[in-house]
Amino acid sequence: MLRGCTVARAKTADRGYGSAHQKLREQWRPKVEAGLVDCARCQQPIDPDGPWDLGHTDDRTGYTGPECRHCNRAAGGRNGAAVTNGKRVELRHSRRW
Numbered sequence: 001m002l003r004g005c006t007v008a009r010a011k012t013a014d015r016g017y018g019s020a021h022q023k024l025r026e027q028w029r030p031k032v033e034a035g036l037v038d039c040a041r042c043q044q045p046i047d048p049d050g051p052w053d054l055g056h057t058d059d060r061t062g063y064t065g066p067e068c069r070h071c072n073r074a075a076g077g078r079n080g081a082a083v084t085n086g087k088r089v090e091l092r093h094s095r096r097w
């Protein structure tokens with residue numbers, strides 16, 4: 001059975017998490033669960049038992065591939081105000097030699 005291109009894809013695709021995303025994630029899943037995939041952002045092997053997400057490029061025009069969840073969230077939150085690892089710790093003249 002052939003499914004034509006009649007499925008409206010604009011609505012969910014707008015949000016970046018459409019069925020294409022789900023499908024692609026399913027395609028990656030066996031590899032991730034076999035421990036074969038490195039995170040697209042931190043280049044560390046993704047824990048097969050841990051949570052992971054399928055990441056987007058920053059401009060959302062494509063997928064980067066599986067990412068560990070904390071990397072994915074860090075990237076997603078970068079546009080917002082919550083920057084957790086960007087906290088600037090000022091060195092306040094604490095160098096006493």
Ligand SMILES: [Zn+2]
Nearest residue numbers: 039042068071
């Ligand atoms: Zn990562």
